[in-house]
Amino acid sequence: TxxxxxxxxxxxxxxxxxxxxxxxxxxxxxxxxxxxxxxxxxxxxxxxxxxxxxxxxxxxxxxxxxxxxxxxxxxxxxxxxxxxxxxxxxxxxxxxxxxxxxxxxxxxxxxxxxxxVSTGLVRAEDRGRIGIDICRSEPDVLYAFVDNYEAARVPEEGELNSYGLPRQAVIRGATVYRTDNGGGEWHQVSETNKYMESLSNTYGWVFGQIRVDPNDPDRIYVMGLALHMSKNGGKTFKRIGRMHGDHHGLWIDPANSKYLVNVNDGGVAISYDGGKHFRDFTDDFPLVQFFNVSYDMDDPFTVIGSIQDHGSFKAEVDLSRGRHHIPAEEWDRAPGGEGTRHAIDPTDPNTVYASSFYGRLGRTDLKSEERTSVLPNPDEGELPFRGQWLSATIISPHNPRVIYHGMNYLFRSMDRGDNWERISPDLTYNDPAKYGDIPYQTIFAVAESPFSFGTIYVGTDDGRIHRTTNSGTDWTELTSNVPVHQWVSKIVASEHTDGTVYLTQNGKRFDDFAAYVWKSSDKGDTWEDISGNIPCGPVNAITEDPKNPNVLYVGTDLGVYVTLDGGGTWQTLTADIPTTFVHDVTVHPREDLLIAATEGRGMYVMDIRYIQQMVDSVQNSALFVFAPDEAKLPRGWRRAGITGNIVYALNAASDVTIEISDAEGNTVRTLKHSGIVGINQVEWNLRMDPEEEDGYGDRVEPGTYTIVVKGNGVRAEGAIVVIDN
Incomplete structure (x- = not known):
């Protein structure tokens, strides 16, 4: 605690x-x-x-x-x-x-x-981030790991930086200093060469970690894109281990310097022999960082998302054991890179559009594994287009051959990306003072009305919102009554009501952690704040329930929230998902499964059919029993069945008794449960009451069983069908 x-x-x-x-x-x-x-x-x-x-x-x-x-x-x-x-x-x-x-x-x-105490360090104007450490056995010895901005060399012709742009003057980067008199004077111990330049590359601000062996003042470790060790006080370094990249922490056991615990962007790695070998725990912790999620309409359907440092992956959602027992899955490679949004043709699950890395766009045929670059190109002499890390690419809900792709302009293709037309001016503020290494002032959110072809909504990372009702001939700005300059993280054009639009903004880049969730009933001319009681943002995504127009879901830096009344009040969905950063949420319209992509905990799905049924009459009932799914008896030890899933709702917390009876009225099983306000689930293993307290009852026979739920001083009934496997 x-x-x-x-x-x-x-x-x-x-x-x-x-x-x-x-x-x-x-x-x-x-x-x-x-x-x-x-x-x-x-x-x-x-x-x-x-x-x-x-x-x-x-x-x-x-x-x-x-x-x-x-x-x-x-x-x-x-x-x-x-x-x-x-x-x-x-x-x-x-x-x-x-x-x-x-x-x-x-x-x-x-x-x-x-x-x-800086005597001997590079001059202050050239110092970036500084990491420091002290030797426990000789505490007058300290090391400083400086991100050194002194110019090292002129870049070679055609040399690019980490962002794919022409490289300017190359800085020295990682530079190690040592003091032997408690900071009285420092002297550089590391070499000045390309090895040290590349140790942190241009990301010296990300790392800045150095460790000194507590028992040997000449053995030090520095962390950058990889983990590096020096045995001679920093004069020379070598890379150790073959762990995941981007290293941010190292612990050395003071009692045993060979015992190292390293943390990096892939998880935890441990060495027991001073770095000669590392045991990697990547497969033991659910630390996958998904940026987004999309789905196809195949049966069974597949979800796809992009993962930091790994690329894009996909997996089938297995419903064979019941919607309350969806198993974890092995994931396979998918089109795209680590910063990719996917749009999958709803009529052909083999056609995937993957936009990645600042606006690049490709179309892949999964069956033939053929990939075609379909990126729009600027005119001769025109500045390169600006695209976000996760560029906005959508398929028109009216025609799967029509593709929209957002850079700083909105592009449309009528033939699956083979040809493009620019259908907007620059929809950002386009401030030249904000051109930099990282593309900014770009389109991040695009939605087309499912009621009207060519009615399109666009949101940008610098906070502008626009609408066209004629496929880009005219554009109207809609930014007037929402916070200015806040990143537009998602736009959803309602499938239930023409003219209804939902929008979320993310204020993180202003250190603003309020929850910004908006609804418009007039195509964006005015906006209503529906953030309600969401305690904290930022809000990263919103999605509409395909069955119940009053139900919305949002993903925030703290988890997933749901509203049953169109945004008046919100509740957290935390049953099996930890408090975690949720990058994206969406609902599979056929299967009624909510899918959440998390930053660090992998991908989750949730059966939302019971949430969809939480209309006022159900919410106001003292006790309500939902119609159970069909249960399936197991067949021996090898073929699993589908256990009974009994779902009920309470308007006040209560102890609950569940009696299950066969067709003759004989009670075969009695279950006890502590019910909470809202939706509750109880699993029945399809066995009768055991004769002994700690024993197993016999399996029930196939048939229809009556369920009587008692709680809150009332009773409610339902029926569950059990079939043979």
Missing amino acids: WQHMGLTGTHTIPRIAIDPKNPDIVYVASSGHEWTDNEDRGLYKTTDGGESWEKILYIDERTGVIDLVMHPDNPKILYASTWQRIRRKWNDPRVEPGYDKNTIYKTTNGGKSWKE
């Missing part, structure tokens, strides 16, 4: 140091808000176990503390590295003109006073 101890306004906490002699004394480093300036940056200290906090080191509203180490023998001696940074929507954090506050501080009196 955990208790919240404050410092909410910091947003990001990179390091905590606890006094080993007094655990009520704790130091917390705050690097602050990611996207905006704020005064909660700095270093905090508590002497009462977190009941109160004092800020003991503060530079300014853009400079936080990114790393912190404590002297192993004297807890009043600490070293803190500061980082002046802000993240731009069009550029990663970097040293900007005027930045000179990235440095290292030392205190010898528990934070009462601080002294800058």
